[in-house]
Amino acid sequence: MTVAAPSSNGASTISRAAAPQSSQRPPSALELIRSTERVEGPPAAAIESVTTVQANQAQPSGFSPEQLAALAAPLDRANVRQREQGRGKVAYVEGWVAIAEANRIFGFDGWQRQTIAMRCVAQAERPIGRDQKPGWGVTYTARVRVTVTAGGLPALVREGSGAGHGIDVDLGQAHESALKEAETDAMKRALMTFGNPFGLALYDKQQRQVSSTGGQGEGPQRSAEQRPPASKPAPSTPPTSAAVPSQTATAPEDPGLAALNAETIQHLHSTLRALPRPLLESLTRAFRKRFQVPDAAVTIADRISQKCHHDWIETFLVSHREVRSAETHR
Numbered sequence: 001m002t003v004a005a006p007s008s009n010g011a012s013t014i015s016r017a018a019a020p021q022s023s024q025r026p027p028s029a030l031e032l033i034r035s036t037e038r039v040e041g042p043p044a045a046a047i048e049s050v051t052t053v054q055a056n057q058a059q060p061s062g063f064s065p066e067q068l069a070a071l072a073a074p075l076d077r078a079n080v081r082q083r084e085q086g087r088g089k090v091a092y093v094e095g096w097v098a099i100a101e102a103n104r105i106f107g108f109d110g111w112q113r114q115t116i117a118m119r120c121v122a123q124a125e126r127p128i129g130r131d132q133k134p135g136w137g138v139t140y141t142a143r144v145r146v147t148v149t150a151g152g153l154p155a156l157v158r159e160g161s162g163a164g165h166g167i168d169v170d171l172g173q174a175h176e177s178a179l180k181e182a183e184t185d186a187m188k189r190a191l192m193t194f195g196n197p198f199g200l201a202l203y204d205k206q207q208r209q210v211s212s213t214g215g216q217g218e219g220p221q222r223s224a225e226q227r228p229p230a231s232k233p234a235p236s237t238p239p240t241s242a243a244v245p246s247q248t249a250t251a252p253e254d255p256g257l258a259a260l261n262a263e264t265i266q267h268l269h270s271t272l273r274a275l276p277r278p279l280l281e282s283l284t285r286a287f288r289k290r291f292q293v294p295d296a297a298v299t300i301a302d303r304i305s306q307k308c309h310h311d312w313i314e315t316f317l318v319s320h321r322e323v324r325s326a327e328t329h330r
Contacts, residue, residue, distance in 0.1 A: 135169040287300050
């Protein structure tokens with residue numbers, strides 16, 4: 001059937017096919033399939049093209065596979081310490097451990113820290129100790145910026161804020177303790193954003209990402225090969241049907257308690273003797289306070305015998321060099 005299209009003067013000049021009516025034949029199955037494809041979305045080739053573009057736009061991390069594995073690994077419980085705070089205990093990672101982990105994972109030249117703000121927020125006289133000697137209480141706040149470079153990509157910048165408290169009969173010593181504690185606390189909070197080895201796992205109250213050397217509380221990423229072997233009953237106790245196997249595993253020795261060899265000790269003594277006298281006195285006071293060396297001990301030389309002493313002295317000297325370098329640039 002054709003319909004004539006009228007011209008401007010009323011004459012019919014062109015004929016065209018009329019649109020099919022609803023009474024005509026229904027669409028075939030092939031027509032229905034094709035119409036559905038047009039409604040549902042783009043063809044598979046277009047989807048594949050979009051996916052390829054999105055994948056090409058993904059930014060690489062820059063870290064090596066070994067670094068990514070170290071950052072994703074659970075926190076070693078041997079690096080966790082506890083202190084009394086309020087009515088309970090608080091788990092934390094020491095500052096020198098955080099620095100050592102950053103050196104191990106990022107490299108000695110792969111990261112740096114910068115103290116961008118430091119402020120004394122409180123200073124007041126207060127009694128100290130059981131004898132209630134007159135002394136001082138000082139509080140500082142600090143903000144530290146940590147910059148990490150990896151794979152030649154733009155540097156990763158993280159910042160953290162912290163606080164430090166110093167209590168001492170000498171006002172200068174109180175300021176020194178508070179300042180250093182605030183700076184270390186801020187640095188740890190900045191490093192914590194990189195993962196479990198820097199203390200992120202401790203923010204989980206269940207500590208599911210803290211590896212347990214005693215065989216309990218292992219994180220989900222801890223493999224079977226990394227888990228310590230189950231404890232065995234003593235050979236002198238023959239197993240019986242009523243015997244209950246021991247649930248206590250022998251805790252491994254703290255790596256920080258490992259004894260230093262004579263050559264390392266001699267090298268440390270030579271390094272300390274070469275220090276300027278004010279710096280040596282400051283290091284000695286801090287060492288006595290950190291490792292609770294009694295006042296009766298004339299020198300700390302014979303107290304430097306373990307790995308933790310060696311690591312602490314190196315961290316102290318590195319921190320001093322960073323402070324001196326910052327003062328020089330200012």
